[in-house]
Amino acid sequence: MSRRVVITGLGVxxxxxxxxxxxxxxxxxxxxxLRHQPNLEKLGFGCQVAGEPLVKDxxxxxxxxxxxxxxxxxxxxxYGVIAGIDAWKDAGLEKNTTNEPSWDCGxxxxxxxxxxxxxxxxxxxxxxxxxxxxxSTSVIQTMASGISAYLGxxxxxxxxxxxxxxxxxxxxxxxxxxxxxxxxGKAEIMLTGSCSDSGPYVWGGFDAMRILPRGYNDNxxxxxxxxxxxxxxxxxxxxxxxxxxxxxxxxxKRGAHIYAEVxxxxxxxxxxxxxxxxxxxxxxxxxRCIRNAVxxxxxxxxxxxxxxxxxxxxxxxxxxIENWSKALGRKHDDFPYINSFKGSVGHCLAAAGSIExxxxxxxxxxxxxxxxxxxxxxxxxxxxxxxxxxxxxETKNHAPKVIAKASFGFGDVNACxxxxxxxxxxxxxx
Amino acid sequence: MLKEEKYQKLKxxxxxxxxxxxxxxxxxxxxxxxxxxxxxxxxxxxxxLDVEDxxxxxxxxxxxxxxxxxxxxxxxxxxxxxxx
Numbered sequence: 429m430s431r432r433v434v435i436t437g438l439g440v441x442x443x444x445x446x447x448x449x450x451x452x453x454x455x456x457x458x459x460x461x462l463r464h465q466p467n468l469e470k471l472g473f474g475c476q477v478a479g480e481p482l483v484k485d486x487x488x489x490x491x492x493x494x495x496x497x498x499x500x501x502x503x504x505x506x507y508g509v510i511a512g513i514d515a516w517k518d519a520g521l522e523k524n525t526t527n528e529p530s531w532d533c534g535x536x537x538x539x540x541x542x543x544x545x546x547x548x549x550x551x552x553x554x555x556x557x558x559x560x561x562x563x564s565t566s567v568i569q570t571m572a573s574g575i576s577a578y579l580g581x582x583x584x585x586x587x588x589x590x591x592x593x594x595x596x597x598x599x600x601x602x603x604x605x606x607x608x609x610x611x612x613g614k615a616e617i618m619l620t621g622s623c624s625d626s627g628p629y630v631w632g633g634f635d636a637m638r639i640l641p642r643g644y645n646d647n648x649x650x651x652x653x654x655x656x657x658x659x660x661x662x663x664x665x666x667x668x669x670x671x672x673x674x675x676x677x678x679x680x681k682r683g684a685h686i687y688a689e690v691x692x693x694x695x696x697x698x699x700x701x702x703x704x705x706x707x708x709x710x711x712x713x714x715x716r717c718i719r720n721a722v723x724x725x726x727x728x729x730x731x732x733x734x735x736x737x738x739x740x741x742x743x744x745x746x747x748x749i750e751n752w753s754k755a756l757g758r759k760h761d762d763f764p765y766i767n768s769f770k771g772s773v774g775h776c777l778a779a780a781g782s783i784e785x786x787x788x789x790x791x792x793x794x795x796x797x798x799x800x801x802x803x804x805x806x807x808x809x810x811x812x813x814x815x816x817x818x819x820x821x822e823t824k825n826h827a828p829k830v831i832a833k834a835s836f837g838f839g840d841v842n843a844c845x846x847x848x849x850x851x852x853x854x855x856x857x858x
Numbered sequence: 859m860l861k862e863e864k865y866q867k868l869k870x871x872x873x874x875x876x877x878x879x880x881x882x883x884x885x886x887x888x889x890x891x892x893x894x895x896x897x898x899x900x901x902x903x904x905x906x907l908d909v910e911d912x913x914x915x916x917x918x919x920x921x922x923x924x925x926x927x928x929x930x931x932x933x934x935x936x937x938x939x940x941x942x
Contacts, residue, residue, distance in 0.1 A: 495874050498904070563907050564900035 433610045436684040437519025437672030439511040439621070439788045443479030443665050443773050446487070447514060452790055456823050458658040458801040460649035460772045462663050475640035476766030477648040479665030479774030480626045481507055483624040486643050489508035502543035502569040505578055507668035507779070512537060512579045515670035516619060518702045520684050521583075529586025532616035532678075536606045537576040537670070538591055538598035539622060540778030543569035544629045587615045595837030596738070597695075598622045599669060600780025603845050606673045607690045616678040622669030624779035631664040631778050637707075639742065640664065642739055652775075654739040654768035655810055655819060656751070662740040665774030669782030673787070686850045688792045691830075692847035694718075704840040708744070711751050714842055718755035718834060721844035727830060729756040732846075734797055734826075734834040736788040739768035740775050741802075744808035749837075753813050765826065771801035781835040781843065784823060792849050795827040859939070861932075863912075870933055871908045875901045889928045905931075913939060 438448060443461025445451030454461065461479045468476040492500065500506070512535075516523075524530045546569040552746060553561050568574050573591040580589035588609065594601045598624035606618035624630065635642055641660035644651030654665040679686055696717045698710025722729050735752060739745050745768075751762050752766070753759045769787050776783050791797060799822050806816055827849065834844040860872065865887075874881045877896045891897045897905070902925075906917050909931065915938035917925070925931050 495901075499873065561907060564903045 431613060432676035433607050433613050433673055433690045434676050434679050435687040435690060435789055435793035436679050437515040437521065437673045438687060438789060439514030439516070439518060439670040440668070440783060441481045441483065441507040441510040442503070442667045442669070442776070442783050444784045446481050446483055446510065448518065450518065451787070452525060452794065454772065455769065455787055456548050456794070456796070458772055458799045459822070460801065461665070461776050462648045462651055462772070464645060464648045468628060468631070469645070472754035473628065473632070475635055475636070475644040475663070476645040477651045477663050478631055479663060479667070479776065481667045482746035483507070484515065487764055494695050499563055499565045499568070501546040502574065502625065503545065504539055504542045504623040504625040504668070505569060507666065507814065508537060508539070508575040508621065509578055509582065511621055511623070511668035511670040512619055512665070513582060513592040515621065516674050519672035519674070520682065521617070521672065523582065524584025531586040533583070533585045534587030534609065534618050535576045535579050535583070535585055535589045536592055536602045536618060536620045537579055537622060538593055538602045538778060539572055539575050539790055540593060540595060540598060540624055541630065542572055542574050542625065544625045545627060546570050548629060561722055581618065583619070587618070589671070593778070594841045594843070595839055596777055596780050597841045597843045598778040599783065599785060600833060600835035600843040600845055601695055602782065603671060603673070603690065604693050604695055604787055604843060607692060610673055610675050611692070617671060617672060617674045619672055619739065620780050621668060622782040623668035624666045624777040626666035626827065630666065630777070634664055641718050642858065645769045648693045650802055652741050652771050654664055654770050655740040655745050655800065655806055656803040657807045659741040659743065659745060661742055662770065663774035665776035665779070667776050667779050667783055669779060669784070669786040671782070671785060684793065687789050688849045689848045691727065691846040691848050693841045693843065696720070697743055697842065698840040700840045706840070707795055707838055709836050709842065710840055711747065712834060713840065715753040715755040717842040717844050718752060718832070722756070723847055729758060731830045732756065732832050734791065734828040734831040735766040736784055736831060737768050738768055738834055738836045746807055749810050749813050755823050759813055761815045761817070763818045763823065765797045765820060766814070766818055767798055767800050767820065769798065771803065784835070785833055785845070788831055789847060791828050791831065792847070795825065797824040797826050797828065799823040865932065866937060868928065868935070870904060870923070871878055871912060875905060883888070885928060886932060887929050887932070890926055908936065929941070
């Protein structure tokens, strides 16, 4: 059994915009969500620039009851709930107010590490011999599946409710997991997405690995430079993105707005063999992932007209372009348009795949290819592979037909998903 | 601290933990936290911590086990305040 799957809802809580309207406008204009972080400066971080969603306190009241807000100290849960609930509403769905779980609705909402600040709070109490003072919220805010558990309770879902975790691939992997569940007929509607906490305890480890740029503390909006000759490392970010995936049948029955179709994709790993390692991708696996995604989606490589890369703004960006080029068998002028949103949102780690997928899908809606920022000086190695016209530096009017989106993560893991523009005429012909 | 004042203080703590189907006016002296007020056991743990903070006292495990009703809570608070 293989059923068609479409996207009917989007939600986002990103450094450059909270909720779809602000996020879309920021992407159209290339507005940066990266800021100098005084707390990182105080703590002596080498890189003091990061991306953090600006969530107003009164906005949180719209999503959490006063009781839920008590002792709430997990930014990932705040971001994830905002994005998740927004996506659900955007799909025209409502919270389940009956006593019967919605058996056909499930959640796959990933994260890398959750409730870091809450965990720190608990560690201090425990080390002071005060474990009894932890209260009841310590576990639910620090368990990885806390985010899917919160959303599952808020929405009353009765299908699979789980959290996936695959480093920076998490969000993209979740989309494919949700796709599979629906296409196999095991669910009608899946809320999928991912979130990542803000703060020094999440970002510190990356600063220590010396993979973050240190020269832009006074110039934060220029710090993240995907595909640029002056790329100096990624800027850490945080936030959440969420998508409602639904069987075409269910979406049409509800008369839901359809953003795009998910054609499928591929998830794999390079086994940390060859040039692959805990932190570096094995190109053979990356290329295989992209090629299999194309095959699984039932399209030809030549059908892809837009790519949203992983492209983190490290020295590996050129290698990623080379992998796309080899996998698709396309180069120079024949290469699709490609963009990276990390120039303006940073690398939102576990939330990267979902935030970027929301942005990717919005391109169908806006009929544009969102601009790349901070890459006026495209890396010469990249220009040897593809034409500079493939890398829009201004938002381009172009109605995308098929977009490939990939994410790659620590542990040598890869995910590539294929989205297709949805047209009503075509929906009846297949 | 007057008894009425203590009761009010306790009610203020309890009310935030009430589920949607229970009103503040449902809180009676002999209300059972879990059976009458539908407060779940996890939140009872938080009520104990809030009581500790509000009255500047410390409740031991036995006290927590015995705290089943609003009256129980009042009695424990009185006893702890008297010990101070």
